Amino acid sequence: MNLTVWTVTSDTDNGVETTAHGAEREAYEELKKRYCNTAAEVASFDRHIADGTFAELMDWVSQASDATGDHFSVRSHTIDAAEPSVDPVLDEAYREAAISEYADEGRIEIDSNAVVSHGDDNGAYVAAWVWVDRDDVPLCACGARNDDGEGFDGMCGVCADKAEAAEALKD
Known part of the structure; x- marks a missing residue:
C-alpha cells in the first residue's frame, strides 16, 4: 500500500x-x-x-x-506503507520475540507497535530503531564525504586544506 x-x-x-x-x-x-x-x-x-x-x-x-x-x-x-495486520496476536508475539532477542537500550530499540512484515517462509521482519553515532557518519560539517582519505579529524579534503591554511596563517 x-x-x-x-x-x-x-x-x-x-x-x-x-x-x-x-x-x-x-x-x-x-x-x-x-x-x-x-x-x-x-x-x-x-x-x-x-x-x-x-x-x-x-x-x-x-x-x-x-x-x-x-x-x-x-x-x-x-x-x-505496511499493510494492516491480519493476525495482531501473532504480530505481538513477533514483537516480543524481537525485543527479547535483539533489543539493546540505546543501540537497538523496538517500539511496542513496531511494523511486522511477514515473510513467505516461516518468519517475519520487525521494524527497529538503530542508533548511529554522528562520528560514524562519513560526512564533513560542510556536507561532503570525508572517507576518501584526503581529510583528517572528520573533515573532508577541502575543509582540511582550509584548516591547515588557517593554522599556517596563525604561525
Missing part, C-alpha cells in the same frame, strides 16, 4: 522548519498561513488552489518568500 505525504520545508531566520501533510492541498494551506498577510493575498491564493494552478501558486509563493528572505520547498514523498 503506497502513501503520499507532502512536506513544506522553510529555511528561515529561526532555522529549518518542516511540516508534513497528508494531502497536497494541506501543504498549500500551510504556505498560505506563512505568506498571506492581506485578504487580497488570501483570495488570490485560494483561487489558485481551487483552480488547481499550483505552478502559478508556487511562483507567487516564491516571490513572497524572496521578499521575506525565507527559502522553501514543497515536495511529495511516496512511502510504501
Whole structure:
C-alpha cells in the first residue's frame, strides 16, 4: 500500500522548519498561513488552489518568500506503507520475540507497535530503531564525504586544506 505525504520545508531566520501533510492541498494551506498577510493575498491564493494552478501558486509563493528572505520547498514523498495486520496476536508475539532477542537500550530499540512484515517462509521482519553515532557518519560539517582519505579529524579534503591554511596563517 503506497502513501503520499507532502512536506513544506522553510529555511528561515529561526532555522529549518518542516511540516508534513497528508494531502497536497494541506501543504498549500500551510504556505498560505506563512505568506498571506492581506485578504487580497488570501483570495488570490485560494483561487489558485481551487483552480488547481499550483505552478502559478508556487511562483507567487516564491516571490513572497524572496521578499521575506525565507527559502522553501514543497515536495511529495511516496512511502510504501505496511499493510494492516491480519493476525495482531501473532504480530505481538513477533514483537516480543524481537525485543527479547535483539533489543539493546540505546543501540537497538523496538517500539511496542513496531511494523511486522511477514515473510513467505516461516518468519517475519520487525521494524527497529538503530542508533548511529554522528562520528560514524562519513560526512564533513560542510556536507561532503570525508572517507576518501584526503581529510583528517572528520573533515573532508577541502575543509582540511582550509584548516591547515588557517593554522599556517596563525604561525
